[in-house]
Amino acid sequence: MGLIGESGSGKSTLSRIILGLENPERGTVMIEGKPISLWIKHNQGSMSVVFQDYYSSVNPQFSIRSIIAEPLIAIGDVENLDERIDALLTKVALPHSTIHKYPHELSGGQLQRVCIARAIATKPKFLVLDEAISSLDVSIQAQILDLLCNLQKEMNMTYLFVSHDLQAVAHICKRIIFLCKGKIVEELASDQLNEAQSSYAKKLLHSVMHFHSPNDTIRREKVTLE
Amino acid sequence: MSLLEIKNLSVNNLRTGQQIIHDLSFSLHENRCLCIVGESGSGKSMTAKAILGLTSPWLQVNGEVLFKGMNLIEQSNATMRKVRGQKICMILQDAMTAFDPLSTIGKQMIETLRENLVMNKTEAKELAITALQSVQIYEPEQVLKKYPHQLSGGMLQRVMISIVMVIKPDIIIADEPTTALDSINQREVVEQFKKLLAVNHVSMIFISHDLSVVQYLADDVLVMKDGKCVELGEASKILSTPSHSFTKFLIDTRVGLSQSFQQSMSGGEAIVLES
Numbered sequence: 001m002g003l004i005g006e007s008g009s010g011k012s013t014l015s016r017i018i019l020g021l022e023n024p025e026r027g028t029v030m031i032e033g034k035p036i037s038l039w040i041k042h043n044q045g046s047m048s049v050v051f052q053d054y055y056s057s058v059n060p061q062f063s064i065r066s067i068i069a070e071p072l073i074a075i076g077d078v079e080n081l082d083e084r085i086d087a088l089l090t091k092v093a094l095p096h097s098t099i100h101k102y103p104h105e106l107s108g109g110q111l112q113r114v115c116i117a118r119a120i121a122t123k124p125k126f127l128v129l130d131e132a133i134s135s136l137d138v139s140i141q142a143q144i145l146d147l148l149c150n151l152q153k154e155m156n157m158t159y160l161f162v163s164h165d166l167q168a169v170a171h172i173c174k175r176i177i178f179l180c181k182g183k184i185v186e187e188l189a190s191d192q193l194n195e196a197q198s199s200y201a202k203k204l205l206h207s208v209m210h211f212h213s214p215n216d217t218i219r220r221e222k223v224t225l226e
Numbered sequence: 227m228s229l230l231e232i233k234n235l236s237v238n239n240l241r242t243g244q245q246i247i248h249d250l251s252f253s254l255h256e257n258r259c260l261c262i263v264g265e266s267g268s269g270k271s272m273t274a275k276a277i278l279g280l281t282s283p284w285l286q287v288n289g290e291v292l293f294k295g296m297n298l299i300e301q302s303n304a305t306m307r308k309v310r311g312q313k314i315c316m317i318l319q320d321a322m323t324a325f326d327p328l329s330t331i332g333k334q335m336i337e338t339l340r341e342n343l344v345m346n347k348t349e350a351k352e353l354a355i356t357a358l359q360s361v362q363i364y365e366p367e368q369v370l371k372k373y374p375h376q377l378s379g380g381m382l383q384r385v386m387i388s389i390v391m392v393i394k395p396d397i398i399i400a401d402e403p404t405t406a407l408d409s410i411n412q413r414e415v416v417e418q419f420k421k422l423l424a425v426n427h428v429s430m431i432f433i434s435h436d437l438s439v440v441q442y443l444a445d446d447v448l449v450m451k452d453g454k455c456v457e458l459g460e461a462s463k464i465l466s467t468p469s470h471s472f473t474k475f476l477i478d479t480r481v482g483l484s485q486s487f488q489q490s491m492s493g494g495e496a497i498v499l500e501s
Binding site: 138139164166168170190203210 | 265266267377378379380381405406407408409410411412413416435436437438439441442466467475476477479480481482483484485486487488489490491492493
C-alpha cells in the first residue's frame, strides 16, 4: 500500500503513529483487530521500519554485523546468528565481507540494503518504508525497488510505502492512498490512476514531470492545470 | 557570450591523495541553463563548491574559474563572500541545515536580505513576504514567525529559493533543489526557475539527477561520472540521442522507473487528456 502526500501532509506523522512511536490525540489504530500498543507487545519483531536517512538510522560505531544482529538480540532470538546474518546479506545482494565494514565505508545504496536486511531480520509481517528510496540515485532506486518487490513476495510481507514519489509508488504498490493536509482524499488501485476523482489527487498525478524519450509509445497531450 | 568559464578544473584531496574532479572544462553562457547530471559521487556538488570557493581546506582546487575577468580560485575570502552573496548565489541541497535552528525564519530572511541588498528592516520584511508569496507560501506572516524545525523540508527549500529569487544574482547555482519535494511542489518550483530564466534573464547551473526536470529546464547538459565530464552539449541533442553509454544508462533507468506510472495514467492505452 502506498501513502502519497506532499511534505507537511502528515504522512511521516501517520507512519510514526502506526509504528507506535507517537500517540494520536483521537481515534484508534488497530492491527489484526488489536490496538497497536498491545499488538506490538504481543508481536515483537513483527513490524519493522526502514527510514529515509540511512546514515542516521545506524549506529556509526557498529559494524554491519552488529547493526543487523541488533534487533535479533533485542528480542532474544540469537540462535545461529552468524548464519542468519549471512543469509540476510545474500537476500539483499551484499557480499559476505560487508559484515566487517562500518557504515561510513558503504555507499548510500549499500547502507540502505543493510537497513533493509536489519528490518527483515525478525521476519516481520508488516514493513513500513518511510521515504526509503528518496535519498538514492535513480538507478539505485530502481534496484532497491526490485529488491523490495522480490522480498515482499518471498516473505509474504505487507508494506506501507510512504513516499512523495508517485512513480516509485506506482512501480511497487497495488493500492495508493493520497494524503492532503492530514486527511485521506483518495484511494486508488495503482493501475487505475487515470480514474482519480479528488481535485488534489488529479493535480498531483498530472504534475508529475515526464521524461520524453524518442521511443515514447504512450502519448499524452499537455494538460492545463487549474 | 560566456558568463562563467571553467577551465581545467581539478580538485584533489590532499589528505588521501584522491583526485575528486579531473580536468573539467565547460562554460555557462548568459541567460542559459546548464544542468549538471550524474549520480551521487560523480562530483556535481563538488564542482559547484569549487566554483564558489566553498570546498574544505584539505581540498586543493586547481584550474581557472573565470567570472567577469576574475579567476575566482585566486580571490580572497572577502571578495568571494561578496560574490556568493550577490553575484553567484547557491541554493543548497539540504535546506534544513542551511538555516540557524535558533532563529526565526523571519529574522534570518531579513538578515540575509539586509546583508546583500541596501534596505531597512521594514523594507526587508516586506520583501521577505513578497518572496514567500512568490514561492506559493500562503501565510507568509505566520511562516516568518516560525523556527526552521517547525517547517517541513519542502517548505524550507522554498524559503531558500525565495531569498535567492529576490536578490536577483547574475548566476544561480541550484544543487538538487527539488529532490525532497513532492510532484506539485516540484512542478511549482521548477516553473519558478523557468520564469527566472525567461523573465529575469538570470543564468543558471542546475544540478540534478532527475532527468525529467533536466529535460524541462536545461539548455545545455554536462553529464558527469567519477569526477569527469562524460558528455557536454545541447540538452535537446544529448537527451534524445546520447552518445555515451553512461548517459544512455541514466535515461533508460529513468524511463524504466516511470513505466508503471505512465501506463496507469493512460489507462494502458494512448488517450488525450483535456483540461
